[in-house]
Amino acid sequence: MREIKFRAWHGKHGYSKPFGIGGHPEWDGGLTVSYFDRACQFEQFTGFKDKNGKDIYEGDILHLYVSVDDGQDIEIICIVEVDLVHTGGFSPFANFHKNVERIGNIHENPELLIKKAPSER
Numbered sequence: 001m002r003e004i005k006f007r008a009w010h011g012k013h014g015y016s017k018p019f020g021i022g023g024h025p026e027w028d029g030g031l032t033v034s035y036f037d038r039a040c041q042f043e044q045f046t047g048f049k050d051k052n053g054k055d056i057y058e059g060d061i062l063h064l065y066v067s068v069d070d071g072q073d074i075e076i077i078c079i080v081e082v083d084l085v086h087t088g089g090f091s092p093f094a095n096f097h098k099n100v101e102r103i104g105n106i107h108e109n110p111e112l113l114i115k116k117a118p119s120e121r
Contacts, residue, residue, distance in 0.1 A: 002045075002046075002047025003020075003045060003047065004020060004021055004044075004045070005018045005019060005020050005044075005045045006018065006019055006020075006023075006025075006042050006043060006044055006045065006057075007019070007025075007042075007043050007045075007057055008025035008033070008040045008041065008042050008043070009040065009041045009042075009043065009059070009105075009107050010025075010027070010033060010037070010039050010040050010041075011039050012039065013027045013031060013033075014027070014107075014108070015027075015105075015107075018045070018055070025040065025042075041059075041107075043057045043058040043059045044057065044058050045057050046058070046080060048100075050062070050100050050101050050102040051099060051100060051101055052101065052102075054102045056080055056100070056102055057080065057105075058080050058081060059079065059080060059105050059106045059107065060079070060080045060102050060104070060105050060106075061077065061078070061079055061080075061102070061103050061104045061105060061106065061109060061112045061113065062076075062077070062078050062079075062080060062100050062101065062102055062103065063075075063076070063077055063100075063101045063103045064076050064078075064099050064100045064101065065099055066099075077103075077112065077113070079106060079113070
């Protein structure tokens with residue numbers, strides 16, 4: 001059974017420390033906020049870690065390579081959505097988690113989602 005935990009993103013304070021069910025988001029220095037603070041966005045832990053041992057949360061940006069039938073590797077950059085992981089939709093974790101690397105998140109690294117030409121990589 002996977003660990004149930006969350007993190008909170010607050011536009012002014014960044015990411016909170018991870019917290020479990022019944023816990024509260026807390027930032028360095030002891031700052032806490034209400035669950036009703038509209039500036040907070042809560043993101044759930046997927047239960048998976050990337051190839052470097054980092055926890056993967058909803059809202060994280062992942063980099064992975066997938067081998068297709070003709071033997072080619074396709075590079076994929078994707079955003080984690082917990083609903084897809086738990087409802088049987090496409091999940092890069094199912095068979096490829098050893099190649100998955102967490103490279104950022106949608107709040108602090110939105111530039112990672114901008115498509116670049118191969119010559120710019």
